Amino acid sequence: MAPAPPPAASFSPAEVQRRLAAGACWVRRGARLYDLSGFVQHHPGGEQLLRARAGQDIGADLDGPPHRHSANARRWLEQYYVGELRADLQGSIENGSVPSAETQTTDPAIEPRFKVVDWDKDLVDWKKPLLWQVGHLGEKYDEWVHQPVSRPIRLFHSDLVESLSKTVWYSVPIIWLPLMLYLSWSYYQTLAQGDVRLFTTFTTEYSVAVPESVFPVLFVLGILLWSLIEYLIHRFLFHMKPPSDSYYLIILHFVMHGQHHKAPFDGSRLVFPPVPASLVIAFFYVILRLALPEPVGGTVFAGGLLGYVLYDMTHYYLHFGSPHKGSYLYSMKAHHVKHHFSHQKSGFGISTKLWDYFFHTLIPEEAHLKTQ
Known part of the structure; x- marks a missing residue:
């Protein structure tokens, strides 16, 4: 029987606020928290657009307008997941209000296909050079290669x-x-x-x-x-x-x-x-x-x-x-x-x-x- 995954880290609004004050760009979707500090420069809408949403729930932004984000974009977001937001009577992230029970629960709209890649269960072994592995993916290759990930690639053994x-x-x-x-x-x-x-x-x-x-x-x-x-x-x-x-x-x-x-x-x-x-x-x-x-x-x-x-x-x-x-x-x-x-x-x-x-x-x- 496979061991249960470790519990997600939890952060109070005050803890998140301290990270925002230090310059980090954390956002949330429901109770799920994401650290986008390393992604802000890559965002097609510009760095300022993401920083303006630091500490906020971006669920509505993902669904649009101006556009609905793709499945790949939502999957990409999951790579920056850091933990869950918990209630804290001493403060909150947005406008000093305490997060409601609704915002503290994990967003049910996050489908399994959007979850971050499990590197140990992916179609390839990321600990080894990929070039000689991908040829074995066959009909799964086209879908796999067009699901982007945020990590470097090694191609060759030499x-x-x-x-x-x-x-x-x-x-x-x-x-x-x-x-x-x-x-x-x-x-x-x-x-x-x-x-x-x-x-x-x-x-x-x-x-x-x-x-x-x-x-x-x-x-x-x-x-x-x-x-x-x-x-x-x-x-x-x-x-x-x-x-x-x-x-x-x-x-x-x-x-x-x-x-x-x-x-x-x-x-x-x-x-x-x-x-x-x-x-x-x-x-x-x-x-x-x-x-x-x-x-x-x-x-x-x-x-x-x-x-x-x-x-x-x-x-x-x-x-x-x-x-x-x-x-x-x-x-x-x-x-x-x-x-x-x-x-x-x-x-x-x-x-x-x-x-x-x-x-x-x-x-x-x-x-x-x-x-x-």
């Missing part, structure tokens, strides 16, 4: 290989911006010489000279091209649904993108590590070199490389930044977090919604609001 699969965010601008600047200056100088022509496979009569004045056009075209590539890769490669009977395709999906959806706030896995990024960047460089004259393809590539850096920096900020309400990044953060928690089959743009508009893959709520 410490060396594991280190190559992770990186800090600032490695991206440090490595790629100098290369982008070098290529931009080099190809601008080549274009300035005035001897670059398109369509040289035809006679000289039909070739087209490429003046240096088109450099900014080609560069911006590269940025735009990257935004399209970003969208297509995210939609059709990262969000492919691997066959449930394919062990290796499940592993491939997990290492490419599934691990990010499983642990969306693992800061070491939010930007592409330099080694795999180098292979992808080299591939696109070769394609452009083969398709266009070197200065033309190189300029487009340099613009695309800047687009990639902006994409990775934007992606990191959307997870860890706190943009001002009403700003572009605030809108993109809400857009991206909804993609993670409730709309995995839409909202594929990271740095822009342009291609979501164009290909009609806006998150349904946003598409509805747009038509109002």
Whole structure:
């Protein structure tokens, strides 16, 4: 017979009040208390929105308006559960009133599927590297990988290989911006010489000279091209649904993108590590070199490389930044977090919604609001 779970910790309103006064962000749902201090920066509505609700019952906020929180969002909340609120005649959390009997009982609306993951009974062993385990999940993989958790992931047994699969965010601008600047200056100088022509496979009569004045056009075209590539890769490669009977395709999906959806706030896995990024960047460089004259393809590539850096920096900020309400990044953060928690089959743009508009893959709520 399995041992009974340990009783939940209990806190008086005065004890919770002391934590709030010290800067913690505790909220409650019924009598259940949650410490969101470590989550406030990640919240798509902004840090201030959560801090304004510190000490309050957030049950109504979960049900909306402005929107009803998803099952994943409610499950995510349970990871921050710290205990139960008990009666205390010496004070209360809200407006000095004593919590009623109703608020002291555990909220019956919290269904079992919203409870925090039992790490000892999960489908995988979190004490071991996950990569070689997920392939055995089969038909359970798709549901499991789209139920996010707040903890880091280890993929490989080898410490060396594991280190190559992770990186800090600032490695991206440090490595790629100098290369982008070098290529931009080099190809601008080549274009300035005035001897670059398109369509040289035809006679000289039909070739087209490429003046240096088109450099900014080609560069911006590269940025735009990257935004399209970003969208297509995210939609059709990262969000492919691997066959449930394919062990290796499940592993491939997990290492490419599934691990990010499983642990969306693992800061070491939010930007592409330099080694795999180098292979992808080299591939696109070769394609452009083969398709266009070197200065033309190189300029487009340099613009695309800047687009990639902006994409990775934007992606990191959307997870860890706190943009001002009403700003572009605030809108993109809400857009991206909804993609993670409730709309995995839409909202594929990271740095822009342009291609979501164009290909009609806006998150349904946003598409509805747009038509109002």
